[in-house]
Amino acid sequence: MKIVLQRVQQSHVNVNQHIVGQINQGLTLLVGISPTDTDAELQWLARKCLDLRLFPDPEGNPWQASIQDIQGEILVVSQFTLYGDCRKGRRPSFSGSAKPDQAEQIYEKFVAFLRQSGLKIETGQFGAMMQVEISNDGPVTLLLEREAKPA
Template sequence: MRVVLQRVKSSQVTVSGRLVGQIDRGLNLLVGIANTDTEAELDWMAKKCLGLRLFPDSDGEENGRWDKSVTDIGGELLVVSQFTLYGDCRKGRRPSFDKSAKPTSAKVLFEKFVEKLKQSGLRVETGEFGAMMEVSIDNDGPVTLLLEREAISGKSEA
């Protein structure tokens, strides 16, 4: 599982000109599901996204120490499926998506991931799975991280 996590002032996603998800201060998560992912990867990633200390310890102190998580600040989450995060561009000129989960299984895992995030009590918005989406991100910082959790031999790392 791969997530591009961005600390945002606001973010929104539209499909065919229709607003489908919008948040204010919080995190924008672009989520790629691998064909080997299990619920263990979802659990780990949800805890990591909710617990990472990425926000200054006091409002208005942008250069201060990052001591608060999105949960601590009562932030919001915009979660967007992004199978292209598993695009392999090492050979040729066209990406290979062999490691991406098939759409039917990816959708189930993506929806479970979103549910795990919602259990935090935070406001969680999403894009539209499988649609061509336009994502607008007002990146705060900018702060952008790549999180990755791979299953090993069919089992997750501890």
């Protein structure tokens, strides 16, 4: 699984000119799913997103508070293109990305792990053509990645 995490002032997702997910201060997560992702990767990455200290504390000291500490909001958007391989030719290959049926199940499970936090969790629409508007705060953008360990 790969996640592009952005600290945001606000963010929303439109599908066919209708907002399907919208948050205020918090995190926008662009999530790419691998066919080898297991619950271990999902839980580890959900915990990492919830626990990273990316926000200032009430006194304004940077990098002191997590999304949970500030009771922020999270917008999760599926993003199979994170597994795009552009090393050969002029068209990306997406062979490293999970197939849609499998990816949707894994994505929904990841969202469920985040929802256990009790925070407001919004999503895009899996498989839809989406327009994502992000007001990046900082800007703060991180790449999180965790692949399943070989058996």
